[in-house]
Structures are given as structure tokens and as C-alpha cells.
Amino acid sequence: MAEFLDDQDTQLCDNCKKEIPVFNFTIHEIHCQRNIGMCPICKEPFPKSDMESHMATEHCQVTCKCSKKLEKRQLKKHEETELNR
Ligand SMILES: [Zn+2]
Ligand SMILES: [Zn+2]
Numbered sequence: 001m002a003e004f005l006d007d008q009d010t011q012l013c014d015n016c017k018k019e020i021p022v023f024n025f026t027i028h029e030i031h032c033q034r035n036i037g038m039c040p041i042c043k044e045p046f047p048k049s050d051m052e053s054h055m056a057t058e059h060c061q062v063t064c065k066c067s068k069k070l071e072k073r074q075l076k077k078h079e080e081t082e083l084n085r
């Protein structure tokens with residue numbers, strides 16, 4: 001019988017970079033590696049099923065009206081900066 005683990009004990013999951021309770025870690029890791037992927041660009045963990053739409057909405061390249069190429073997620077900020085010039 002394993003010793004009772006304090007529920008404050010956590011272990012960092014390498015896959016999603018979250019602190020996972022130790023008692024849950026093995027199960028989490030199996031599910032996590034199967035379902036969660038790390039976005040190679042923003043280093044955020046995402047469900048693998050959402051990765052495509054994440055890439056499409058956040059990281060696809062768009063061309064601003066000033067003909068500067070940037071990521072879609074940067075466009076709003078870029079446009080605001082431009083407007084406030
Ligand atoms: Zn994880
Ligand atoms: Zn991303």
C-alpha cells in the first residue's frame with residue numbers, strides 16, 4: 001500500500017507544462033501525450049484536435065494593407081499601432 005500522498009504534491013508534465021497532482025500523473029501523462037500537443041510557435045499546449053484551427057486562426061500569414069506580412073494574431077495589434085500613429 002502506497003503512502004498517502006499530500007494533495008499538494010505535483011509533478012510537471014513535460015507535454016503540457018502543467019503541474020499535475022502526483023496521484024494523477026501517470027494517467028494524465030498517457031492521456032496528455034495522446035491528446036495534447038505543444039504549438040511549436042507559441043509554445044502553448046493545445047488539444048491535437050484544435051491544433052489545425054489554432055494554426056489557421058493564430059499563425060497563418062496575412063498581408064496587412066501596408067503590405068507588411070505578419071501572423072494573423074499580430075494583425076490586430078499591428079493595425080492599432082498603425083492607426084494611432
Ligand atoms: Zn500534460
Ligand atoms: Zn500557437
Ligand SMILES: [Zn+2]
Nearest residue numbers: 064065066068
Ligand atoms: Zn500594416
